[in-house]
Amino acid sequence: MKNKKSESQIKSLIDESSNCVIIPHKNPDGDALGSCLALNHFLLNNGLNSIIVSPNNYPNFLKWMPGENEILIFENDTSMGKLKIENADLIFTLDFNDLSRSGKMCDYIKMSSAKIIMIDHHERPKDYALINLTNPKIGSTCEIIYNLLNYIDSDAIDSNIASCLYTGIMTDTGSFRFPSTTSETHQIISKLIEKGANNSEIHQKIYDTFSYNRLKLLGIALKNIEKLDSFPYVIITLSQKELDECSFKKGDTEGFVNHGLSIKGISLSVILIENKEDNIIKISFRSKGDFPANIFAEKYFNGGGHQNAAGGVSKETLVETKNRLINLLKSYN
Ligand code: 5GP
Ligand code: MN
Numbered sequence: 306m307k308n309k310k311s312e313s314q315i316k317s318l319i320d321e322s323s324n325c326v327i328i329p330h331k332n333p334d335g336d337a338l339g340s341c342l343a344l345n346h347f348l349l350n351n352g353l354n355s356i357i358v359s360p361n362n363y364p365n366f367l368k369w370m371p372g373e374n375e376i377l378i379f380e381n382d383t384s385m386g387k388l389k390i391e392n393a394d395l396i397f398t399l400d401f402n403d404l405s406r407s408g409k410m411c412d413y414i415k416m417s418s419a420k421i422i423m424i425d426h427h428e429r430p431k432d433y434a435l436i437n438l439t440n441p442k443i444g445s446t447c448e449i450i451y452n453l454l455n456y457i458d459s460d461a462i463d464s465n466i467a468s469c470l471y472t473g474i475m476t477d478t479g480s481f482r483f484p485s486t487t488s489e490t491h492q493i494i495s496k497l498i499e500k501g502a503n504n505s506e507i508h509q510k511i512y513d514t515f516s517y518n519r520l521k522l523l524g525i526a527l528k529n530i531e532k533l534d535s536f537p538y539v540i541i542t543l544s545q546k547e548l549d550e551c552s553f554k555k556g557d558t559e560g561f562v563n564h565g566l567s568i569k570g571i572s573l574s575v576i577l578i579e580n581k582e583d584n585i586i587k588i589s590f591r592s593k594g595d596f597p598a599n600i601f602a603e604k605y606f607n608g609g610g611h612q613n614a615a616g617g618v619s620k621e622t623l624v625e626t627k628n629r630l631i632n633l634l635k636s637y638n
Contacts, residue, residue: 311438312456315422318436319348319457322395325355326419330401331408333363334559335511337400339473340424340446342372343466344397347454350461358386360408364556366514370472371465379410386410393419400446402430402439403609424449427611428599441611444485447473451493464501471502476511479563483613522551526561526576538573538634539565544623545581562589572596575630579623586619586626605633 319325325348329337341357348355357372361380367373379386390396390410396419398404404411414421415433423434426449428441443449447470454462462470474494478486481494498504515523522543530541543558551557558578565574573592580587588606590598591614598615602608608617619626 308438308440308452309456311436312453314436315438315453316457318395318420318422319351319353322420323354324389324393325353325395325397326389326393327355327357327397327399328407328410328414329357329359329399330406331360332555333359333367333400335367335476336445336447336473338363338367338370338373338376339469339471339476340399340450341376341397342370343447343450343454343469343473344399344424345375346372346463346466346469347457347461350463356389358389358410360410362555364554364559366511366556366559367472369510371468379408383409387413390414390417390419393417395419396421398423398425398434399450400425400427402427402437404431404433424453427609442485444483444487444490445474445477447471447477448490448493451497455496462496462500467497467500467502468507471497471504472507472511475504475507480508516554516557518551518553519557522548522553522557523561523564525551526558527564530565532568532571533631533634536634537571538575539568539571540627540630541565541574541576542623542627543576543578545579548579562591566591566593573598573634577619577623577626577630584620586621586623588617588619588626588630590615590617601633601637605629 327341327345329341345355345357357376358379359376362378377386390413402425421434422436425439426441426443426446430437430439451470525547526541526543530539532539562574562576572594573596576589578587590602592598597612599610602615602617606617610616
């Protein structure tokens with residue numbers, strides 16, 4: 306019932322607004338972009354001025370989504386981005402619940418006089434929005450957007466919107482295999498296919514796009530995988546040197562960490578990726594079952610996320626981070 310109230314409040318705010326800005330989190334993934342694009346199509350179709358401002362760029366395998374070429378990249382076009390935020394009367398923040406995840410846009414969002422609507426599915430939302438439409442039990446922000454649009458006007462879901470939502474639901478549920486995938490998820494997916502999402506084509510566009518170098522890099526990651534003695538945990542590392550050898554491009558390591566969980570009996574897979582430019586190690590956690598990846602990431606690596614998929618960072622070296630991680634995991638229960 307709580308969601309219905311937020312949905313009707315959002316409908317009223319859309320009705321009374323004219324300039325909207327939609328913001329995904331930094332390093333947007335399929336769900337962040339899919340939800341932003343779907344909502345943007347809907348608002349544009351309803352005669353509003355609406356634009357997506359992404360904190361930074363996103364990987365090529367997402368650069369086919371309908372409407373994607375209209376996205377403004379804040380990092381590349383900061384003055385226009387600031388202007389759009391300044392002139393907005395309605396701001397949507399999608400697929401995140403902590404303004405710091407909007408990167409350098411954070412301060413401008415805070416200064417804006419626009420009404421802010423958060424639509425998200427992460428745990429423990431921060432208190433910055435006028436309306437929160439959030440539910441951590443739902444597997445993707447796209448599923449929440451589907452429910453919202455379906456509530457406002459089910460006929461408004463056209464094939465562009467359907468393709469964007471399909472993409473985000475597919476990527477955030479690990480192609481419908483994570484426990485967050487419910488019968489309702491499949492019912493929604495069925496509707497999206499009916500509305501024109503080409504499921505087979507979308508799958509190929511997202512997953513069958515490896516470059517030769519990217520597959521080589523996956524090979525190195527898999528070669529580096531180590532299992533902790535007597536623990537159902539594996540750690541993968543990629544050094545900057547290894548990334549350079551494969552001409553690493555943003556997004557190339559996406560999904561690598563999941564391979565650790567394909568080993569029978571493994572309940573946690575962690576990947577540590579060195580980033581010499583920012584002088585950090587970026588860490589991704591994927592777990593099966595009860596291991597609370599988000600709590601672990603938040604407690605020890607300044608991060609967060611979901612129970613089974615979380616991330617964090619370390620400012621130590623790759624070797625130091627790995628050793629600290631191993632010690633923490635061995636004493637964690
Ligand atoms: P990934 O491992 O794909 O980068 O991120 C998995 C999930 O963890 C994301 O959906 C996001 O919710 C969360 N996450 C990743 N990195 C961070 C981080 O540095 N801080 C926080 N709070 N969450 C993160
Ligand atoms: Mn998401």
